[in-house]
Amino acid sequence: MIAAFDVDAQRTFTPLCPNELPVVGGDEIAAELNAQAKLAQLRVASKDAHCAAAKWVVASHEQMLQPLDYPDADLTWVRHAEPGTEGFELIPGLPAPAEYDFLVYKGVETAMHPYGACYHDLAGRISTGVIEWLKCQAVDTVIVGGLALDFCVKTTALQLAAAGFKVYLNLAACRAISAQGADAACEEMRQAGIILVKDSQVLAAT
Numbered sequence: 001m002i003a004a005f006d007v008d009a010q011r012t013f014t015p016l017c018p019n020e021l022p023v024v025g026g027d028e029i030a031a032e033l034n035a036q037a038k039l040a041q042l043r044v045a046s047k048d049a050h051c052a053a054a055k056w057v058v059a060s061h062e063q064m065l066q067p068l069d070y071p072d073a074d075l076t077w078v079r080h081a082e083p084g085t086e087g088f089e090l091i092p093g094l095p096a097p098a099e100y101d102f103l104v105y106k107g108v109e110t111a112m113h114p115y116g117a118c119y120h121d122l123a124g125r126i127s128t129g130v131i132e133w134l135k136c137q138a139v140d141t142v143i144v145g146g147l148a149l150d151f152c153v154k155t156t157a158l159q160l161a162a163a164g165f166k167v168y169l170n171l172a173a174c175r176a177i178s179a180q181g182a183d184a185a186c187e188e189m190r191q192a193g194i195i196l197v198k199d200s201q202v203l204a205a206t
């Protein structure tokens with residue numbers, strides 16, 4: 001059984017939300033996410049769901065990426081992906097949340113800012129339930145795409161690979177915060193046995 005995983009494909013990570021965490025081209029991946037989902041029997045999504053009063057929130061982009069002492073929030077970020085705001089919504093072109101087979105909401109607690117969609121904490125101790133759900137559905141292969149490649153997509157793919165799934169990373173269904181970050185992320189994923197593919201057409205031929 002194959003599942004497609006849309007990781008944090010939310011407007012907060014696109015130029016539609018310039019004051020949050022805009023990723024160049026983040027709003028251009030819906031067609032590829034939909035195409036990879038056609039190759040799967042099940043489709044799951046994760047969404048960041050952050051409170052504006054979270055302990056890691058800073059007021060400006062200049063204050064971001066400062067190290068923090070919280071066990072489950074390692075860096076400062078500007079406010080983003082707050083439920084009820086535009087940034088929380090999925091990017092245009094994706095199904096409504098209720099049409100997915102499984103949804104993960106993460107980063108709800110004010111002192112927790114996880115990157116991967118499989119665990120609520122940074123150390124990978126408290127499951128969000130998605131790995132267990134996929135295993136219950138007899139899924140053995142997961143196709144991953146979303147935002148951003150160098151943070152949440154990478155971490156989610158690594159967590160799925162560590163849990164024993166065969167993981168395909170669809171590069172055309174991702175955008176990265178930085179080109180350097182993308183290169184390092186791809187190398188780390190390759191070393192973990194994740195299969196990086198150019199787009200869903202290549203995937204379909206696999």
Ligand code: VGL
Pocket residue numbers: 008013021048077115147148149150151152153
């Ligand atoms: C993300 C940075 C901060 C992501 C989330 O979804 O990749 N990146 N928060």
